[in-house]
């Protein structure tokens with residue numbers, strides 16, 4: 001009887017640099033890749049509608065890739081432990097391998113499963129495919145988790161930089177294991193016996209029943225090959241100017257790798273290795289083994305490793321968010337800073353302003369542009385995310401949890417660690433947060449980061465004819481000019497639902513009340 005290993009694929013939907021797959025291939029003669037659909041096990045953070053859309057496409061891509069290599073993805077639905085046990089019995093598997101997830105509900109589930117399977121006599125092993133550095137690895141001098149990014153990055157950042165031989169010899173054992181290059185996908189895989197059956201991806205009903213996904217289909221190519229194409233495009237077109245252009249929402253200045261990273265179609269070790277390879281100029285192309293489709297060679301663009309630093313820093317924020325979620329598992333619903341538990345959020349009927357914000361009809365152009373980009377493409381530029389979050393939590397004084405929930409349902413990159421950190425940072429109640437009193441003025445933000453109004457014109461075409469100097473504040477335009485541009489505020493485009501100056505003052509007063517009550521406690 002051949003040794004059989006199950007590889008339980010979850011949010012590691014790739015074949016390159018997949019430690020669970022590599023371990024199964026090293027130790028099992030028969031390797032069976034399985035995907036188990038049990039969304040309720042992630043409750044209360046089951047994948048939202050946009051994430052389900054992505055998952056469907058990504059599973060299709062993975063399934064095709066496995067078939068090209070001679071294997072098959074076995075999809076089953078139902079409680080994970082029971083389904084694994086059934087598969088183990090059917091296949092005579094003696095091993096199960098998976099890559100770790102870091103959400104609190106999934107950590108608890110996986111621990112239970114590991115314990116139960118080990119009690120059954122199964123060899124169970126979990127691996128790291130998602131992070132450069134396990135969230136329990138880096139601690140402050142006093143042994144606490146980091147709550148501030150800068151000192152965290154001071155520890156992590158140097159480990160990502162290319163180490164010289166001397167530094168390598170004298171450095172303490174690194175938290176990031178980067179010495180071995182990430183593995184390319186296998187060239188072939190052992191076949192899965194015909195007797196083992198599974199569901200078609202369609203049976204999981206992940207696709208929307210009414211077709212709202214046209215914009216998503218136009219914007220994305222989910223799957224491992226799509227991830228590598230996005231990375232190569234970024235290395236050719238954008239990494240050199242990333243430090244500046246990353247702030248311009250109308251520019252294609254960022255990597256747009258967030259959904260690929262979330263679903264594990266590419267891993268941060270692979271991104272880092274490819275950046276290093278391009279920097280050193282020694283590489284002959286991506287080690288993805290996927291059809292990256294790139295024709296020009298980006299190696300020449302790297303004159304200096306410093307070019308990559310601003311980008312690596314963002315990957316550092318991703319690591320930081322994961323270690324926060326790991327150490328503070330209550331933060332998806334509660335503020336990290338307990339002072340904010342009693343924050344006086346807006347009272348009365350909160351539905352109209354929340355709905356206006358969700359639909360991109362606040363009457364504040366840069367905010368509406370961001371919210372419409374999100375609705376249409378399942379993604380929003382980071383600068384716009386910060387602006388819309390500030391308006392919701394500070395000017396509208398609606399709880400950050402409302403915003404986080406909306407993002408959870410509409411983002412293709414919805415990620416519990418990054419989303420929680422992003423919202424708490426924006427609301428001023430999280431780790432290393434923007435102080436509550438630093439309230440973005442969306443008009444100034446628009447003028448600074450969308451100077452010519454290209455982002456607003458794209459997503460709010462009803463404002464397209466306004467001149468640049470008024471595009472971010474149409475309410476300042478004389479009635480005659482509005483008429484000339486075909487705009488009636490309150491009809492084609494809403495009048496602002498909030499007075500920015502007055503709401504700012506109210507938010508600051510609310511913050512003062514929280515600070516004062518914290519002082520008297």
Ligand SMILES: Cc1cc2nc3c(=O)[nH]c(=O)nc-3n(C[C@H](O)[C@H](O)[C@H](O)COP(=O)(O)OP(=O)(O)OC[C@H]3O[C@@H](n4cnc5c(N)ncnc54)[C@H](O)[C@@H]3O)c2cc1C
Nearest residue numbers: 254255256257258314315317318382385414415418419422
């Ligand atoms: C309110 C709010 C909510 C957010 N929700 C999410 C979310 O659900 N999922 C998500 O992946 N990101 C989230 N972010 C972070 C950030 O906006 C996105 O990661 C980024 O816009 C993705 O685009 P990109 O891949 O082109 O990023 P790039 O600029 O190319 O960055 C590369 C990668 O670094 C990571 N990264 C970048 N910025 C951050 C950040 N601030 N925090 C953590 N990781 C970061 C992402 O994995 C990203 O793919 C949120 C930010 C805010 C302000």
